[in-house]
Amino acid sequence: MSARPGEPKGDGITGFPFAPAREGSWKVTLPCTKAEAERIAEDIPELAPFDPQPTVMTSEPDPERPDDWQLDVYVEDEPDKALLTAIAALAPSAAGAKPVVTHIPEEDWVTLSQSGLEPIRAGRFFVHTPYNADRVPDGMTGFLIDAGRAFGTGHHETTTGCLMMLDKLRQSGLRFDDIADIGTGTGLLAFAARALWPAAKTIASDIDPVSIEVTAENAAVNAIPTGRGRGQVELAVAAGMDHRRLKARAPYDLLIANILAGPLIELAPVFADAVLPGGTIILAGLLDSQAEAVAQAYRRQGFYLADRIVRGDWPTLRLVKRRR
Known part of the structure; x- marks a missing residue:
């Protein structure tokens, strides 16, 4: 994933975006x-x-x-x-x-990237590092996401906004059976969707193979089964929807894409083809100044803007595909 304001390129750690060399x-x-x-x-x-x-x-x-x-x-x-x-x-x-x-120095990286990250509360979700593993409040769904090699620890407003939107959908009583998380980063949004709709089939993909490695590691740490069945999360390395498994599992009733405004606009026709009539798309990774251009690209594909959550300069959009 490319960098966006407030977010390091390739990571979700505000201030320390990669594991340093031996000397730091x-x-x-x-x-x-x-x-x-x-x-x-x-x-x-x-x-x-x-x-x-x-x-x-x-x-x-x-x-x-x-x-x-x-x-x-x-x-x-x-x-x-x-x-x-x-x-x-x-x-x-x-x-x-x-x-x-x-x-x-390397020791500063280890200390600051882990203990310095406060847990994130987003709807019913509590996202934390190993330093806060014993602080998950009663009644909340906790995810241990290590500060490491991929974007999406929950510490950026785009990821937090997506978590809040997913929780809002569940609170409204909506149900989803086939879910895709495109540009998954650490796997967090796919894990959250699975927690909300445990009977669904979920697939998580990213253009970066390292992100899928990280997602597999995070799935193991959080006791989330990976695979193709219901209640599992399937993993794929792919640019956009360009993977045989993503295509084979389509159409989806929920598609999540927390990437960047440019790719979101470019992928609008592809995503539209991959979503059922009446299905939902959650889009993030765009600045508020880019929201109208992104929404318009999806309106041209038969979607309407159903909801938005704005955190700082970062909106999370929920669009629904019109039934023809």
């Missing part, structure tokens, strides 16, 4: 504008030539100054002049500002 990792920080952060959310060609690929995160440090954002770029080795120049090109508004380069 490095962070480069610059101020940026909200407009620059939104552009970075779509594409980062300036960093494409570098290997290993830097990891990018943007954030809004002070809600009272909504146009003043911060750019953080994480790299495994100490950044050289070429990389610093490429990073500076991402934030033209910071011209003349000296990048702040910080070394992150």
Whole structure:
């Protein structure tokens, strides 16, 4: 998955997006504008030539100054002049500002990425790391999701919004039998859907093989069976719906996609073909400024906007396919 403002590329940990090398990792920080952060959310060609690929995160440090954002770029080795120049090109508004380069020792990563993450409450769900495994409140559904290699620990507003929307659907009495979670990251949303509708068949996919490895690990930790049967979660590595199992199991009555606005728009016809009339799509990973363009793409495919949950700048959309 690509980076979006407030979210590190390839992870769900605000501030520490990848496991560091033996000596630790490095962070480069610059101020940026909200407009620059939104552009970075779509594409980062300036960093494409570098290997290993830097990891990018943007954030809004002070809600009272909504146009003043911060750019953080994480790299495994100490950044050289070429990389610093490429990073500076991402934030033209910071011209003349000296990048702040910080070394992150390995022990800091372990401590901060785990113990520093507070549990997330979203509807009936309580998402936590091993450090908070004994804090699941009575009556809530707990998921242990380690801070690690894939996006979707629940600590980003997009994931939290999806969890809240799923819980809201269950509270309204809706039932789903065939569920797909596209761009699953850690598997969290697929696990939540299975918890709400345990008799359903669920499949979780991601374009990144590492995400599916992480999802399998998380399924084992949370005692969630994987497989093709009801009450199980099937796993697949796929770009969009491009997998024989995703196609074979369609049409779905619930499809979840927490990815990015551009791919959501591009995939609208494909997702529409994969959803039953009367079926539901939950879309997230888009900024509020992108919501109308995404919704319009699905209206053209016969959907109507049924609900939305907004957390900060991040809306979660629920669309329903019209019955013809």
